Amino acid sequence: MHMADALLAPAVAATMYAASAVTVGASVKTLKKDEASAKLPTMAVASALVFAGQMINYTIPGTGSSGHLCGGMLLTSLLGPQAGFLSMVVILAIQALFFADGGLLALGANCWNMAFYGCFVGYYLIWRPIMRSGLFASMGAKGAARAKLVLASVLGCVLTLQLGAFSVVLETTASGITELPFGVFAGIMQPIHLAIGLVEGLITSAVLLFVYAARPELIQDVDAASQGGRCSLKTTLVILAVVVAVVGGGLSLFASGNPDGLEWSMFGNAESGYSENMGLDEESYGVSSGAADVAGAIQEKTAFLPDYGFMNSDSAAGTTVSGLLGSVMVAAVAVLVCCAGGFFRKKKTAAKA
Amino acid sequence: MNKLTKAQTELWEMDELAKGTSPIHGLHPLAKLAVTVFYIFTVVSFPKYDLSGLMILVLYPVILYQIADIPVSTCFYKLRLVLPLVCAVGLVNPFLDRKILLYIGTVPITGGLVSMATLMLKGVFSLMASFLLIATTPIDQICAALGKLHVPQVLTTLLLLTYRYIGLMIREVAVMSESYALRAPGQKGIHFSAWGSFLGQLLLRSMDRAEELYSSMLLRGFRGEFYYVGLPKARGKDWLFFLGSLLLFLAARNTNLPELLGSLFMR
Numbered sequence: 108m109h110m111a112d113a114l115l116a117p118a119v120a121a122t123m124y125a126a127s128a129v130t131v132g133a134s135v136k137t138l139k140k141d142e143a144s145a146k147l148p149t150m151a152v153a154s155a156l157v158f159a160g161q162m163i164n165y166t167i168p169g170t171g172s173s174g175h176l177c178g179g180m181l182l183t184s185l186l187g188p189q190a191g192f193l194s195m196v197v198i199l200a201i202q203a204l205f206f207a208d209g210g211l212l213a214l215g216a217n218c219w220n221m222a223f224y225g226c227f228v229g230y231y232l233i234w235r236p237i238m239r240s241g242l243f244a245s246m247g248a249k250g251a252a253r254a255k256l257v258l259a260s261v262l263g264c265v266l267t268l269q270l271g272a273f274s275v276v277l278e279t280t281a282s283g284i285t286e287l288p289f290g291v292f293a294g295i296m297q298p299i300h301l302a303i304g305l306v307e308g309l310i311t312s313a314v315l316l317f318v319y320a321a322r323p324e325l326i327q328d329v330d331a332a333s334q335g336g337r338c339s340l341k342t343t344l345v346i347l348a349v350v351v352a353v354v355g356g357g358l359s360l361f362a363s364g365n366p367d368g369l370e371w372s373m374f375g376n377a378e379s380g381y382s383e384n385m386g387l388d389e390e391s392y393g394v395s396s397g398a399a400d401v402a403g404a405i406q407e408k409t410a411f412l413p414d415y416g417f418m419n420s421d422s423a424a425g426t427t428v429s430g431l432l433g434s435v436m437v438a439a440v441a442v443l444v445c446c447a448g449g450f451f452r453k454k455k456t457a458a459k460a
Numbered sequence: 461m462n463k464l465t466k467a468q469t470e471l472w473e474m475d476e477l478a479k480g481t482s483p484i485h486g487l488h489p490l491a492k493l494a495v496t497v498f499y500i501f502t503v504v505s506f507p508k509y510d511l512s513g514l515m516i517l518v519l520y521p522v523i524l525y526q527i528a529d530i531p532v533s534t535c536f537y538k539l540r541l542v543l544p545l546v547c548a549v550g551l552v553n554p555f556l557d558r559k560i561l562l563y564i565g566t567v568p569i570t571g572g573l574v575s576m577a578t579l580m581l582k583g584v585f586s587l588m589a590s591f592l593l594i595a596t597t598p599i600d601q602i603c604a605a606l607g608k609l610h611v612p613q614v615l616t617t618l619l620l621l622t623y624r625y626i627g628l629m630i631r632e633v634a635v636m637s638e639s640y641a642l643r644a645p646g647q648k649g650i651h652f653s654a655w656g657s658f659l660g661q662l663l664l665r666s667m668d669r670a671e672e673l674y675s676s677m678l679l680r681g682f683r684g685e686f687y688y689v690g691l692p693k694a695r696g697k698d699w700l701f702f703l704g705s706l707l708l709f710l711a712a713r714n715t716n717l718p719e720l721l722g723s724l725f726m727r
Binding site for chain 1: 463464467470471474496497500501503504505508511512515516518519522523525526529531532538539542545546549550552553556557572575579580582583586587589590591593594599602612614615617618619621622623624625626628629630632633637647648649650651652655656657658659660661662663664666667669670671673674677682683685716717718719720721722723725726
């Protein structure tokens with residue numbers, strides 16, 4: 108689910124960066140300074156563990172395939188939402204920097220899609236209500252805790268992955284990058300991540316069950332129910348119903364809305380001269396306001412070649428033959444530079460020897 | 461397990477690359493970070509059909525790789541697993557966008573084809589730029605630069621600690637996976653019955669280790685933050701690199717240089 112840089116328009120990337128940065132700021136503030144420094148090594152070790160744990164293949168019984176661990180819910184259940192979020196951010200940053208898993212520019216979006224939902228939504232909407240509820244009370248204290256653990260991990264992973272996948276679709280569509288219609292894209296992403304979420308939830312719950320058997324004090328909220336939990340079964344069900352309604356409703360709303368995405372709706376369709384409109388002078392697609400005119404005037408003055416320089420002008424002129432020829436020449440220069448570099452490097456090593 | 465040992469080697473190799481002594485390695489980390497971000501920003505801001513305008517930006521990574529004395533092939537070799545994923549993004553475009561933009565001889569070039577190529581190049585360029593940053597800048601310098609940008613100390617310290625711990629954890633998991641695989645021949649991954657205990661065991665041991673680690677850090681005078689030495693003041697060449705790159709990117713973004721170049725030969 109890591110998004111690459113090319114999938115995002117700069118404006119969307121910046122927005123997601125801002126959203127994630129605010130969450131980081133709030134988390135840092137909540138974890139008071141002393142507490143944070145005492146928790147630091149634990150957070151570092153836990154995130155390193157999740158990082159390494161993500162590389163383990165788990166065989167899924169009955170199928171030939173294998174699953175992986177998802178970090179968000181595990182870290183949240185061990186460290187709490189704020190510390191868990193920061194740990195996830197760090198994991199994502201290292202993945203982006205050293206393993207090119209998701210890009211530098213897309214880091215903000217990735218933090219939001221994976222860390223925010225996994226940690227905050229997962230904790231406040233799923234983990235805490237379920238762990239503090241009186242569910243499964245008939246199974247005895249230990250049994251109830253175990254059952255709640257499994258339920259919370261599976262539900263949490265499934266829901267947070269669905270939200271994350273949906274965000275990926277939203278962000279990509281808002282960036283106007285892919286030609287894939289919104290509905291089709293969402294229709295591919297959501298079911299795939301339903302299956303992934305289920306498996307990840309089961310792996311997470313298996314690990315947590317083991318930890319609960321050995322060191323229950325490591326898990327957040329696990330014995331909270333015995334101290335008189337605040338959320339009853341009814342509250343939990345209400346929360347879940349709301350979540351399902353929001354997610355489901357949102358999905359169906361968007362899926363039927365705009366078959367060909369933002370791009371199509373902005374530029375009209377084939378019948379109304381789509382191909383002509385690709386030349387895309389600002390006038391011809393009917394945006395005219397005072398502000399737009401002023402902006403247009405400034406644009407005319409500042410841009411050296413007014414048709415190329417701006418984000419919204421998906422100019423077909425960039426693909427003229429002379430453009431193509433120039434591109435080929437640039438590519439040739441690039442190859443030459445590489446060859447020259449290789450040549451000098453060889454000379455240098457030869458001189459050293 | 462193969463994958464884990466590979467990851468371990470790759471981390472080590474990146475560390476080695478970042479220890480180089482080229483002029484690029486010597487630049488101020490903040491300048492490199494800012495230029496990289498600005499470069500990626502410029503790359504992704506190109507319109508989806510502006511393939512020729514985008515092409516000029518290939519020169520930035522290619523030239524800097526040469527100055528930094530890192531073969532471009534290293535980057536592609538390291539990113540071989542990610543590159544197909546990045547390129548797969550645009551694969552559907554040719555099927556969905558069949559408007560013909562131009563003919564080369566008699567071969568029609570569709571909009572989808574052009575936008576796919578643009579998207580792939582954007583992905584590859586961004587990857588090359590971030591790889592360049594990481595291959596020429598050690599992680600502690602990046603953290604120091606982030607600190608200068610007022611990223612909370614908790615986050616940078618955590619990044620540094622986690623990075624150091626990842627090597628250790630991967631080694632542990634590699635040893636565990638190896639011994640598990642030897643005891644369970646012909647089995648592809650971790651069996652269902654061991655899902656919990658496999659990572660759970662490691663988790664418990666690691667938590668204890670974290671406690672010990674914290675105690676020993678406290679004993680050595682840790683007060684919640686690291687102090688960075690050796691982050692130099694920005695010098696003239698850092699400013700030159702930063703402002704020069706900025707201007708060049710802006711110029712490349714606002715004029716279609718390859719097309720100008722091509723038109724010289726088209727009269």
